[in-house]
Amino acid sequence: MRDIVDGLLAWRTAGIPFAVATVVSTWRSAPRQPGAAMAVNAHGEVLGSVSGGCVEGAVYAAATEVIETGKAQKQTYGVSDGDAFEVGLTCGGTIEVMIQPDSALTGLDSVLSALGEGRPVAAVSVPGAQMVVWPERTEGTLGDAELDRSAGQQAAGMLAHGRSGAVTACEREVFVQSWAAPARMIVFGAIDFASAVARIGKFLGYRVTVCDARGVFATPARFPDVDEIVVEWPHRYLEGTEVDERTVLCVLTHDPKFDVPLLEVALHTPARYIGAMGSRRTCEDRLRRLRESGVPEEALSRLRAPIGLDLGARTPEETAVAIAAEIVALSWGGSGAPLTDLTAPIHGS
Structure with a gap:
């Protein structure tokens, strides 16, 4: 919703x-x-x-x-x-x-307000009744105190993990729809490719941050649609900001003085996706520098570099589509292969 x-x-x-x-x-x-x-x-x-x-x-x-x-x-x-x-x-x-x-729809105005502000909330529904579950409280009733208690507990757990679906509470089926705070996309490097990646990140529903140490490039005029612009050395910012299992990190600076210390930090976070831009030669040199700095092979295996899927992209916008496609494929277990070449169900079984 x-x-x-x-x-x-x-x-x-x-x-x-x-x-x-x-x-x-x-x-x-x-x-x-x-x-x-x-x-x-x-x-x-x-x-x-x-x-x-x-x-x-x-x-x-x-x-x-x-x-x-x-x-x-x-x-x-x-x-x-x-x-x-x-x-x-x-x-x-x-x-x-x-x-x-x-x-x-009990608490509808509160739910809509929370969604607009990116705050976590869940709605527990049966036909004709709804209860709203916040991380710290509940609002409304499904018509039975025991059902409210049981369904509310399950909804709180699902909200913590951002999951929605039908569950059974007190031998009744209820539907829990949870809206966790939007996942984060952090784009490092305030270049033209970053502007396109940030736009497609917003389109996909991420809370987008652009970070660059160069204040002349990291400006609202260049990135009018992002949620946050940070002027700071990328690795220092990443060390002090929240990164969880849903976070996407796009390293577009392709400059070793930024990339290497940043990726040393990034590869030890639980981020879902870590991608870095660069030519084959740039990526090989970057891996060599990271190995020399002591980053283990297990951590290096998480790095998607060169970033994105092979779409033959040339422009910043096309490259952003290639990056977004890789993020989506990794998030949902997609192969990235043409659907016409596959026989498995498109939406899973």
């Missing part, structure tokens, strides 16, 4: 009733994962998507009915040869969608 926050806030401000449809379960090759959301308002306007187009028409009709009746619904959309181009999913999957009126 993070991607439709601005639209929902506008509807709330204007007092327009709406319904939110959320994917709560998927089977086989479903195009969107649990948590994907689509909203329909009383004027017929639509935000978001639950299936990439396959069943949006049916969900739209159901959401319109929910707005009119004020009663939540749970719908399942699957596929067979006979209905693939009517309501079902042509990809062969099945999704379960919960559709709720805004009046049933």
Whole structure:
């Protein structure tokens, strides 16, 4: 729902009733994962998507009915040869969608505010009721104290790990949608390639920081869309900032006086992705310097250098796509191979 926050806030401000449809379960090759959301308002306007187009028409009709009746619904959309181009999913999957009126979404304004500010929050839902779980408190009820306690505990654990999905609490199925704070992308080197990488990082939902020791290059005018600009020696900044298992580090300076001390620090962090730009010769020289400084081979094996997938990229924007593609592939276990050459399910089993 993070991607439709601005639209929902506008509807709330204007007092327009709406319904939110959320994917709560998927089977086989479903195009969107649990948590994907689509909203329909009383004027017929639509935000978001639950299936990439396959069943949006049916969900739209159901959401319109929910707005009119004020009663939540749970719908399942699957596929067979006979209905693939009517309501079902042509990809062969099945999704379960919960559709709720805004009046049933307890704490909606608080949730939307948290999402807009990047603060962690989770929503626990059953048809017609919602409870909001924060790291330090809960708000609302699912209608039963014991159910609230059990579901709230599970939601707190899922929020800590940024996971969403259906769970069983007190022998009832509830849906937990958690929104952890956005993962970080830190781009080192305020060059033209960094501007393109920062833009695509924002597009992917990262909280983006650009760091460079040269203040003349690291300016808001050159990087208007990033969340933070830091003028500091890269390795010093990295030593003092938070890096977790979701963090992405893109080293674009390709200058050994910056790269080597920075990567000595980076390769000992839990960052999910560490990539460094440079020619083959630059990358080989960098590895030699890192080995000489005592970085073990196990740590060096985590380094993606030259950074990005082989897309034949030339421009900064094309290079940013190649880098983003490698980050996505690493995050989800993708091979980076053309889908036309593969036989495995596109969205996993």
